[in-house]
């Protein structure tokens with residue numbers, strides 16, 4: 001049955017149901033669709049965790065897909081900059097795409113700074129049950145800045161990039177993340193250890209089985 005949709009900018013649009021549903025796809029893939037949302041400062045290790053986790057899941061025969069903020073800004077979100085409303089629209093769009101991947105039955109790994117709590121919580125609200133798993137990269141600005149893999153902190157400190165997260169733009173840490181990756185005495189867990197923590201969580205919550 002098709003139903004009339006409301007609450008969008010367009011009117012007279014209908015939702016079409018299809019006979020193959022999420023549960024059928026999950027059975028086929030022998031896993032449960034979910035979103036692993038990795039948030040943290042630039043240089044905190046989001047992409048490193050996303051890639052290591054993706055590889056680990058692949059080696060276990062689990063289908064995942066990475067949505068990386070930096071990469072998506074070359075296409076899906078290339079019209080957006082870094083002011084608060086652009087970041088909000090960036091997170092909204094990626095949240096909607098992540099929701100589709102989860103509905104397809106995949107383990108969708110989203111890796112974006114996503115500095116605003118409200119924007120991340122709006123993505124959480126898009127997902128059913130507890131299938132939005134927030135991973136907070138709680139790595140100090142000092143470590144991120146010392147890494148400065150892309151030289152962006154240096155440019156931000158020199159005033160050549162304005163509104164850089166952590167320097168002259170805010171980052172609101174999660175208050176209730178499902179997973180927190182923390183440094184200990186200035187030492188970060190290895191990429192494999194970080195990915196292991198997420199895999200254990202997914203295993204424990206039943207996402208790696210149908």
Ligand SMILES: Nc1ncnc2c1ncn2[C@@H]1O[C@H](COP(=O)(O)OS(=O)(=O)O)[C@@H](OP(=O)(O)O)[C@H]1O
Pocket residue numbers: 041042043046047068069070073082086087088090091111112113114115150152161162163164165169
């Ligand atoms: N002003 C400013 N602030 C923060 N980051 C900046 C900025 N300008 C460019 N970059 C580069 O953009 C990457 C972050 O993109 P995101 O889409 O993840 O950002 S956000 O979630 O919309 O805040 C970020 O990548 P990561 O280092 O992987 O986080 C930077 O390479």
Ligand SMILES: Nc1ncnc2c1ncn2[C@@H]1O[C@H](COP(=O)(O)OP(=O)(O)O)[C@@H](O)[C@H]1O
Pocket residue numbers: 040041042043044045046047048049147149188189190191194
């Ligand atoms: N757990 C880690 N231990 C040591 N170095 C790391 C770790 N995670 C990331 N790095 C290094 O830090 C830099 C930034 O990592 P990256 O994954 O690109 O961060 P982000 O995506 O958050 O900007 C890279 O040079 C990466 O090799």
